[in-house]
Amino acid sequence: NAGVMQNPRHLVRRRGQEARLRCSPMKGHSHVYWYRQLPEEGLKFMVYLQKENIIDESGMPKERFSAEFPKEGPSILRIQQVVRGDSAAYFCASSPPDFRNQETQYFGPGTRLLVL
Amino acid sequence: RKEVEQDPGPFNVPEGATVAFNCTYSNSASQSFFWYRQDCRKEPKLLMSVYSSGNEDGRFTAQLNRASQYISLLIRDSKLSDSATYLCAVNLILTGGGNKLTFGTGTQLKVEL
Numbered sequence: 001n002a003g004v005m006q007n008p009r010h011l012v013r014r015r016g017q018e019a020r021l022r023c024s025p026m027k028g029h030s031h032v033y034w035y036r037q038l039p040e041e042g043l044k045f046m047v048y049l050q051k052e053n054i055i056d057e058s059g060m061p062k063e064r065f066s067a068e069f070p071k072e073g074p075s076i077l078r079i080q081q082v083v084r085g086d087s088a089a090y091f092c093a094s095s096p097p098d099f100r101n102q103e104t105q106y107f108g109p110g111t112r113l114l115v116l
Numbered sequence: 117r118k119e120v121e122q123d124p125g126p127f128n129v130p131e132g133a134t135v136a137f138n139c140t141y142s143n144s145a146s147q148s149f150f151w152y153r154q155d156c157r158k159e160p161k162l163l164m165s166v167y168s169s170g171n172e173d174g175r176f177t178a179q180l181n182r183a184s185q186y187i188s189l190l191i192r193d194s195k196l197s198d199s200a201t202y203l204c205a206v207n208l209i210l211t212g213g214g215n216k217l218t219f220g221t222g223t224q225l226k227v228e229l
Contacts, residue, residue, distance in 0.1 A: 031214050042120075042203065042221035043160065048214050055214050091159055095215065103148045103207050103215050107159040 004108035019079040021111045025094030032075045033093040082115045122220035139187040139204030152203040
């Protein structure tokens with residue numbers, strides 16, 4: 001059973017370009033979470049999605065950032081017009097749909113974004 | 117005040133030592149609690165859930181004190197391979213379903229020969 005998959009693992013962008021980060025949850029998991037970890041800082045919650053729905057985006061910056069989890073395919077975190085401050089590790093996590101096990105989140109290997 | 121606070125360390129301990137990490141949280145509505153381990157440049161991996169009754173997994177013991185809003189992790193007989201950053205995580209169940217984990221900044225442990 002494959003774990004949470006993220007790609008690319010490393011992404012280099014120049015200021016002003018767009019970054020697209022992809023996350024495929026574990027098989028059978030329908031809840032996806034995105035977190036950002038800045039250098040020397042803790043993980044910060046960004047957004048929580050279920051298929052075709054954004055449930056909580058309280059941690060998303062108001063501008064340039066968006067997320068989706070379409071009916072088919074991976075979840076995408078999109079950062080438009082990247083700036084140097086966006087350089088960070090972006091982790092995706094997933095959890096199963098059943099209420100009893102929902103609270104346990106399993107993390108992907110992360111995408112390390114470097115903005116030049 | 118941060119929602120979840122941890123001493124960043126580093127804790128440098130000799131092999132075989134017992135080491136304890138503490139974590140405090142500010143939101144009394146938090147419903148479940150976890151310790152994650154994160155190795156350098158890797159993803160967090162779930163170490164254990166934390167219950168009020170306390171739980172033990174081999175050399176690791178976790179404890180929760182809801183009244184004091186305090187979580188602890190005890191590692192006995194520490195090994196070189198225990199060297200990592202230990203993240204405390206506090207969970208809120210969201211109104212629409214699903215969960216929101218809030219992490220501490222982590223406590224770094226270095227186990228030395």
